[in-house]
Amino acid sequence: MPLAAGPTHRRRVGGPAEGSGGPAVRDRCANGKWAAGSNLAAPGSTGEVSNVKILVLVQGTYGRRICEHVKAKGPPGWETTEVFLPFLTQPVLEEPEYYLPGSLGPADLVLHLGETHQAAQLLPAVTRAAGAGAVIAPISHSHWVPKGLRNQLRQELSQQGQSIVFPEPFCSLTEETAGLFPPVPYHHPLIRTFARHFGYPRLEVELSDDGQRLAKVEVTRSSPCGSSYHAAARLAGFDVSQVLPTAGLICLRHPCLASMALEERGGRTETIMHLAGQVFNTAMEEALSRRVQRTVHR
Structure with missing residues (x-):
């Protein structure tokens, strides 16, 4: 059964999202695995990552406010792009690429501020299309990213060579951990770079x-x-x-x-x-x- 999505959000089934096949993306995501470009620290490194391209996924006003704040207060080398995700009415069970917005990349880091669990189900496809190396998916409401879905996303993104963290709340993110009960360690330099500027005050x-x-x-x-x-x-x-x-x-x-x-x-x-x-x-x-x-x- 087709999912509900406005025509402005739909794209041809099976084809790559616009911007997903360029050389910049292939440098970052060779064979589905994130690879360091000239401006990126390798995964596991503790070094600062410069010139970060951040793809911010939003569905409403509050997400847009966060995106605007990151744009306004982020370092000069950051490039922040806002993309609206469609509101879907049923789970995304197959062909998630069908529901991606028309332009998605390239990006190093995905910041997920969606407000439905269907939006979170699109994250592996979004990350593949953008060639991103890591995802920050804050838990602002547990229904938007349920625990079972978090485990599924960790597994799928790990298989793609990408990392994801779920800080609950978003402002619990530090340079070493995400969340409070308990704090979960992570090691990805892209997430750590973001947390040096935004997260735990x-x-x-x-x-x-x-x-x-x-x-x-x-x-x-x-x-x-x-x-x-x-x-x-x-x-x-x-x-x-x-x-x-x-x-x-x-x-x-x-x-x-x-x-x-x-x-x-x-x-x-x-x-x-x-x-x-x-x-x-x-x-x-x-x-x-x-x-x-x-x-x-x-």
């Missing part, structure tokens, strides 16, 4: 002369959605003794793709959005601790 704070209030909050690594900047701009002047948990609550006032549905994880029942607020509170606590240590060692 890193803040630096300055205090008033009496040490009682926040004089300034600087963001040195932002959450992908931009909520770190939103909160930092509003925390100056707060009493240090009251900044927690207020900081996390202010962070949550920024539009976020994370779900407000109650879910059980790590023996606790809470929402992914509230986890994001806790992540920011922890980042603020760490920033205050570093500031106190600098004062003590002067």
